[in-house]
Amino acid sequence: MQLPVTMKAMVLEEPKQSLVFKTVPLPVPLPQQVLIKVIACGVCRTDLHIIDGELTQPKLPLIPGHEIVGIVALTGNSVMNLKEGDLVGVPWLGYTCGTCKYCLNEQENLCDNAGFTGYTIDGGYAEYTVTNEKYCFQLSAMYGNASGAPLLCAGLIGYRSYSMINKNAINIGIYGFGASAHILIQVAISQGKKIFAFTRDGDKDAQKFALKLGAVWAGNSSQLPPEKLDAAIIFAPVGSLVPKALQAVDKGGIVVCGGIHMSDIPSFPYHILWEERTICSVANLTRNDGKAFLKIAPEIPVTTEINTYHLSKANEAINDLRNGNIHGAAVLVMS
Ligand SMILES: [Zn+2]
Numbered sequence: 001m002q003l004p005v006t007m008k009a010m011v012l013e014e015p016k017q018s019l020v021f022k023t024v025p026l027p028v029p030l031p032q033q034v035l036i037k038v039i040a041c042g043v044c045r046t047d048l049h050i051i052d053g054e055l056t057q058p059k060l061p062l063i064p065g066h067e068i069v070g071i072v073a074l075t076g077n078s079v080m081n082l083k084e085g086d087l088v089g090v091p092w093l094g095y096t097c098g099t100c101k102y103c104l105n106e107q108e109n110l111c112d113n114a115g116f117t118g119y120t121i122d123g124g125y126a127e128y129t130v131t132n133e134k135y136c137f138q139l140s141a142m143y144g145n146a147s148g149a150p151l152l153c154a155g156l157i158g159y160r161s162y163s164m165i166n167k168n169a170i171n172i173g174i175y176g177f178g179a180s181a182h183i184l185i186q187v188a189i190s191q192g193k194k195i196f197a198f199t200r201d202g203d204k205d206a207q208k209f210a211l212k213l214g215a216v217w218a219g220n221s222s223q224l225p226p227e228k229l230d231a232a233i234i235f236a237p238v239g240s241l242v243p244k245a246l247q248a249v250d251k252g253g254i255v256v257c258g259g260i261h262m263s264d265i266p267s268f269p270y271h272i273l274w275e276e277r278t279i280c281s282v283a284n285l286t287r288n289d290g291k292a293f294l295k296i297a298p299e300i301p302v303t304t305e306i307n308t309y310h311l312s313k314a315n316e317a318i319n320d321l322r323n324g325n326i327h328g329a330a331v332l333v334m335s
């Protein structure tokens with residue numbers, strides 16, 4: 001592959017500022033890394049939290065983006081399992097140490113020394129990116145385009161959140177019907193679950209979208225569902241939804257918080273937690289989550305609803321996501 005010496009990228013120079021469209025040097029892969037020609041990169045809510053300064057440890061300047069679909073363009077000297085031309089996906093988890101107590105206990109998502117794509121490692125809002133070969137996934141050919149990008153975080157985190165739920169749960173509530181929800185509902189329905197979708201109050205478009213995808217009920221987050229839930233997953237970064245969801249789940253039920261950042265959770269009476277209800281959060285992903293999800297996604301097959309923007313329009317995509325103007329997922333494309 002003929003490689004340029006520079007590339008276009010959207011760069012975060014300081015938090016709370018717009019990204020800057022720039023020409024930067026082409027990154028050079030280290031021995032264990034591959035250089036990837038980016039086809040598409042999803043815009044995730046986590047990117048908003050980074051840009052807004054709510055996640056406080058980004059490398060700067062930073063190329064955001066951790067839902068990357070691309071083609072291997074060059075391999076480092078010690079790369080074993082990938083070759084030029086391979087179709088790969090790059091997720092949020094970009095590095096783990098392999099030696100901390102979490103890594104040794106199959107909890108690499110909690111690694112003390114982890115690196116994160118598009119946060120502590122440059123990501124995919126660019127024409128090229130480099131990544132350690134051990135942290136990218138081979139993708140089914142059907143996802144070798146913009147439609148595959150949302151699987152890499154929205155899909156994966158949704159799947160990990162869903163994995164926290166008892167396998168026998170049937171009635172599942174989803175609070176916040178965006179990128180993660182629209183993927184997860186397809187997985188859950190394929191496994192016989194009934195989905196109750198909760199949106200911002202009055203967001204009829206999102207409710208219609210959820211019903212179109214097979215939700216048995218869609219309504220406002222302030223409402224109680226018509227049936228008790230066995231479990232609820234909260235994707236919206238809104239802490240006041242936690243007591244709402246607890247009131248909606250039945251005895252023994254679980255409320256899973258799927259986001260990396262959430263506004264404060266208001267205090268609530270103990271009786272809505274009693275009867276062995278549980279609240280938990282989900283952090284990051286393990287590579288095994290990725291392998292499991294990316295195996296079943298093409299079998300179902302999961303499809304995604306995307307709004308595409310050219311790389312140079314990333315700030316527009318971010319604003320649309322922030323303002324709730326996107327149903328499904330926003331994805332940047334490079335050409
Ligand atoms: Zn570790």
Ligand SMILES: [Zn+2]
Nearest residue numbers: 044046153154
């Ligand atoms: Zn994400």
